[in-house]
Amino acid sequence: MNTVVHSGAEGFLHRFEGLRARLPGQRLAWVQALREAAAAQFRAAGFPTRRVEAWKYTDLRPVSDAAFDEALTILGDGDTLPAPRGERRAVFVDGRFREELSQLDGAGFAVGSLAEQLPRLEGRLGALARPAEEPLVALNSMLFEDGLVVTVPAGVAGGVLELRSLASRSERPAAFHPRHLIRLEAGASLTLIEESTGPEDTRYLHNPVFEIELAEGAVLTHARIQREGVKGFQLGTVYARIESGATYDNFTLNAGARLVRNEIHAVLAGPKSACHMNGAQLLRDGQHADTTTVLDHAAPDCASRQTYKTVLQGKSRGVFQGKIHVHQVAQRTDGYQMNQALLLSPDAEIDSKPQLEIYADDVKCSHGATVGALDADQLFYLRARGIPEAKARSILVEAFLQEAIEGVTDETARAALDSAVAGWWEKEAA
C-alpha cells in the first residue's frame, strides 16, 4: 500500500484530522469550537491565490505545493543560541516553548507558554484574529500548539523581552503555527524584540499570529527581525488594537526566507492613540518579501506614521501594500505613509500599492512612493571625494535604510536592527 502524501491545504486539513485529539486544549470546548470553525474556514478558502486582490503580487504556490509534516524537534539544538539582548528571553524551537532555554525570572509581569495557560485564555485567544478573512490565520487557529503569553499589569514598565524563534534541521519539511498573545494594561510599557532564524538547508513554514492589546496609555515597541533560513517560509500576521493614548511602534526587518509575508492589521480604537509601522526589506537573489499593512483609524485625533524601505539584489521581488482606512468618526486624523524601493539589479522587481480609503473630512492624510536605482549624482559626489565605488554604494544604501530605522525610539531595539542591517550588508559586500 502506498502512503499518500498530501500537500497544500488538503495536507494541513489531513493533519488536523489526525492530530485533533492531541492538540493542546482538546478538552476545552471553546478551543475545540475555535479549531473546528477555523478548519471549516480554511477548507472553504484554501490557500489564497493571486486572483485574490490582497495576494495579487505574492504567489503562495511554493508553500501550497509543498507537503509539510509536524515538526519533530531534536532536543538540545538550542545550544548555539547567541547572547540574549535583554535580561529576559523566551525561546521557541519549532514553535514550541522551551523553558530550559528561556530566562523569564523576575520579569515583574506574567509571561509564559500559551499551551500551559490555555485554560485561562478563553475570550482572549481569538479576540482580535479574523480567521474568516485571512486563510493563513485560519490555518494558524486550526493547528496552533503553543506561543507566548505576556500580560504587563497597569503602570508597570516591562523593560526588554526577547522572543526567539528557531527552526530545527529536519529530514522532511516542517510547519509550525505559534500564536502569541501580548497584553499591556493601562499605562504599561514593554519592548519586545523578536528574532526568527532557521537552518539554511531546510525547508520549513513558520506561520505565526500575534494578538496585541494595548490599553489606555500603554506603549509597546515591537521590533521584528526576520532572518529565516533561505529555504524557509514565514507567513506572519500581526493584529494590534490600540486604545486611547496608547502607542504601538512596530518595526519589521525582512532579511531572510525564500518567501515572506509580513501582514499587519492595526486598529487605532481610542482617541489620541498612535501607531508607527516601519520596516526594511533586504532581498537577495531568489527571495520574495511582501509587507502588507492595514491601518484602521477608528477614533478621532489619532496619528499614524509608516516608512517602508526595500533594497533588491539579484532576481528578487519586493512587494509593499499599505492601506490606511479612515472611518467617519476619525476626525482630525493625521496619517502619513512612505514606501521606497532601491533596485540594485536589472532582474529585480518591485510592486507597490499604497492605498487611502477616507470617510472623514477633517483629515490630513498623505502617502508617497518612489522606485528607482541608486542616484548617479550622489554616487558621483562620493566617488569624486575619493571613496571607492563599493564603499560609496554601501554608504548610500545605508543612508537609504537609516531613514526607516531612525524612527525606532527604543535604543535596544534600534541597536538590534542596526546590527542586523549591517550584518546583511557585510555579507552582501563579501
Next chain:
Amino acid sequence: MPAVAETLDTVQSVTEGTYKWGFETEIEMDFAPKGLNESTVRFISAQKKEPEWLLEWRLKAFATWQKMQEPRWPAVKYPPIDYQDAYYYAAPKKKDGPKSLDEVDPELLKTYAKLGIPLKEQAILAGVEGAGDSPSEGGRMPIAVDAVFDSVSVATSYKERLAKDGIIFCAISEAVHEHPELVKQYLGTVVPPGDNFYAALNSAVFTDGSFVYIPKGVRCPMELSTYFRINAKSTGQFERTLIIADEGAVVSYLEGCTAPMRDENQLHAAVVELVALDDSQIKYSTVQNWYPGDAEGRGGIYNFVTKRAQCRGKRSKVSWTQVETGSAITWKYPSCVLLGDDSVGEFYSVAITNNHQQADTGTKMIHVGKRTTSTIVSKGISAGKGQNTYRGLVRVAPTASGARNFTQCDSLLIGDQCGAHTVPYIENRNMSAKVEHEATTSRIAEDQLFYCRQRGLSEEDAVGLIVNGFCREVLKELPMEFAVEAQKLLQISLEGSVG
C-alpha cells in the same frame, strides 16, 4: 474679470439640484426591439448596412461577452443591471436633407441650441445643404463637431474643409463604408473585443461614434469635437471612437456629453481607441456631464467607459484631460500603452462627486519603450454623500530602460458624509526606471475660507474659488472653450454642498 462674473451668474441662475441639460427632446425615433441577443446584434449591423466582416466581429464579441462577468472590483455600488431591459438602438427618423434651417425638425434645433452649439454649426449639423462651405466665422477658428444623438451620429460639420488637408472626420458607421481598409486595420487593436465586460458589450452593439484619421505630417487646423447626447428613454448608448494620428500628425479632440433627467438609470458603455504613430500627438479632452441623478440618488447615467491609447510610434505623445462632473457612476481609466521609444503619456483629471454620485476613475501607464515618460495629475473632489476613488496603474516592463513616471493625486473632502480613496498600483521591473507617486487628502482649509469670506465672498463662492484653484493644474490643460465650461460645471456640481 468676465469669466468670474459669468461663473457667478451661472451659479445664481441655477437652484439647488437642477441640471441645465435635463430636457428631453420629442423626436420621432426608430428603435430596435428591446433586449439583447444575437438578433439585436444582427439588427444593428443590418441597419448600418455593414459588411460581413464587421458583423462577424460583432457576433464574436457578443459570444465573448456572454461568457464574461461584470467587474465587481470597482469601489462603486449599484443594483444589478438588467441588460435585457433596454433598447440597444435608437435613431432619429431619417428624412431627406433639408434645404434650410427652417425645414429642420425644430425639436432637433432646439436641442442643439440648448446644448450651446452655435447657429452656424447647428445648420451644418442638421444637414442643411451648403452650410459647411465657408470655414471661418468672424475670424474665430471654428470647431468641427460630430453630434451623436442616442445611437447615431446625426451630422458632422466642416468635413469639406478638413478633407482639403486629407483629414477624415466622420461618423464611424460612415467610415466603415468610405474607408473600410483603415477601420479594418485599426478597429479593436487597442481595445480588443474581449478586453473587459463593457468593452465586449460595446463591440457587440456599438452603434456610432467618431472616426478621425490625420494623415502624415498634417497638423489639424481646428479642434475636432464630438457631442454625445442620450435622449430616448430606456436606451443605452454604446459609441465607439477611433482616432489615428499618422506619422508627425497633430490633433486636438474634444468630447462633451449630456442626457435628460430621468428617474431610471441609463447605461453608457463607450470605447475610445487612439493610435499615435511616429512623432504624432493626440490631445483628447473630455468634459463629462451626463445626468448625475437627483439629490436623493435617483436616476443618472452609469458611465462605464474603456479609453485607451497606444503610442506605437517613436516620440509619439498622447494626452488625456478629463473633467468628470456628471454620471451617477463613473468607471473609466483612460490609459496609455507606451510602446514607441521616447513616447509620452499624460493624464490630467478632475473628478467631482456630489450627492450620491460615485466615481472610480484613474489611468494606466504601461511603459514598454525606452525612455518613455508619463505624468499623472488627478484631482478628486467629494461632497455630499459622494464617493470618489482614484485607481491607477504604472507598470514598467523590463524593456523600458530610463522610463520615468510622476504621479500626483490630491483629494478634497467637502462635508463629513463623503469618501475619498486612492488606490495606485506601481509595478517596476527595470532598475533604471524612476517612478514617483504622491497623494494627499485634506479638506478645504478653514483659513482659506476665512480669508475669502473676510473679503466679502459668500461661502459658496469662496468654495468655488478654492476648488478652481485646487483644479488649476488640470484645467489649464483644457482648450480655451472647454476650460470656461469646465469651471462653470465645477461650481454647479458643488451646488448645495456647503453651508
